């Protein structure tokens with residue numbers, strides 16, 4: 001007769017899970033013992049938050065279940081931020097949150113934490129296995145929910161339940177359905193009629209365009225329409241696309257902004273872009289999304305339909321009369337060329353051999369294999385990743401776009417590497433971000449996960465400093481006193497090198513990429529890089545001007561000179 005712990009592990013393995021990230025302890029011991037005897041690989045992280053990030057990247061990139069497991073109280077609580085990130089990325093992760101024994105629940109027992117209200121806010125399923133009889137069915141339902149609803153599922157398992165014998169009963173299987181969903185014929189006819197009336201049509205594609213690259217490009221060709229994309233759709237739409245005008249929004253460029261704001265007809269394809277000021281006021285907007293709750297959520301739309309992007313375009317294309325007028329498209333592509341040129345200006349060596357962060361990203365993107373996986377920290381590295389890692393159609397980027405957390409990149413790289421041992425996995429880390437979960441560099445060594453970490457060492461919480469400056473505030477509490485991260489990495493068992501001058505960068509990046517084991521490059525980057533939005537709001541200019549006046553009055557004229565130099569160069 002099996003124990004409940006064995007049944008849980010067996011059910012999750014049968015549902016496709018092959019890795020579990022966690023820290024063992026007390027109430028989890030029967031579960032870890034069952035994992036020890038299974039085909040699931042246990043990956044021992046040093047902080048559970050890192051495990052939450054790693055499992056999310058693993059699940060997001062593979063589309064398969066990834067697991068986390070923690071001890072009761074603080075152990076399972078520590079996953080929270082990593083799992084918020086993973087949930088908001090729609091990654092199918094199951095957390096086994098072990099719990100104190102049932103008899104003591106509700107008496108403020110040592111390490112008692114009521115996980116349900118805590119994890120309910122970042123999960124698609126959050127239930128306690130109350131009896132051994134529930135174990136098989138609830139575990140299967142957790143896996144089913146994570147895969148079908150795409151998000152985190154949490155199983156709370158009291159220690160006396162996991163160690164109990166489970167009844168013999170048939171296994172519950174998990175099903176991954178792949179239906180073909182598209183709007184009704186009459187709806188497609190109406191979309192075609194709207195498009196027929198448009199004079200300046202723009203397409204805005206989001207992550208719903210994964211697996212729909214060719215269809216979206218074919219539609220753009222038929223409509224002679226520019227394609228702008230969200231940051232999440234970078235991997236799916238940027239490459240091999242002569243209609244691409246890039247992103248809009250604060251991380252985007254002028255071309256994407258121009259296409260959306262000046263079109264008369266906008267087709268939203270699987271995108272849920274949150275920043276409402278970047279939607280056009282007057283255009284006719286048609287939205288196609290697999291999730292009906294997304295329709296009109298960000299901005300009013302004239303027509304909203306439910307469908308998978310590829311299947312919908314396949315059914316829509318025969319209803320559309322191809323166009324030849326490309327005036328609007330050409331206008332947007334001219335803006336695009338200018339945007340690329342402007343953004344490229346900083347991807348060069350700075351004055352006196354300074355390393356612009358854009359240049360560092362550009363060098364890495366040029367030298368890394370075409371199928372590399374990149375992760376980037378919340379803060380300025382995510383912006384450099386979005387703008388300067390060239391999409392190849394094979395590479396992937398994992399960025400904290402919805403949750404916007406710090407310290408995600410290195411642990412997400414661990415999960416990506418565990419899932420794809422044959423691919424180069426690169427973490428673009430902030431100096432603030434890497435320090436936050438530094439201990440998990442040890443996981444790269446201990447678990448033999450040879451990730452490549454690049455630290456953008458600008459000596460500051462730079463992104464916050466920029467935010468403060470554009471609001472007209474003086475920067476405060478953003479200074480970082482850093483160690484030499486290369487020597488720290490070496491002491492931890494990684495390969496490490498520090499780079500301060502641009503002339504040494506390329507050879508250092510080559511050595512770093514060629515190192516067989518985990519490796520960290522500590523790169524001193526220029527601090528005064530402004531992450532310029534495509535259209536600087538009037539308020540932001542006023543904020544900068546105000547900052548400049550305050551800074552000069554406070555004897556910080558050099559800072560202003562640094563920013564202005566970078567803006568103008």
Ligand SMILES: Cc1ncc(C[n+]2csc(CCOP(=O)(O)OP(=O)(O)O)c2C)c(N)n1
Pocket residue numbers: 377378379380381404405406429430431432433434456458460461462463464
């Ligand atoms: C966990 C967490 N804490 C704080 C913040 C607020 N925040 C956003 S970016 C940032 C600075 C990041 O600094 P660093 O990692 O050095 O990157 P940089 O912007 O300097 O390149 C901070 C503090 C956050 N997003 N997440």
Ligand SMILES: [Mg+2]
Pocket residue numbers: 430431432456457458459460461462
């Ligand atoms: Mg920094």
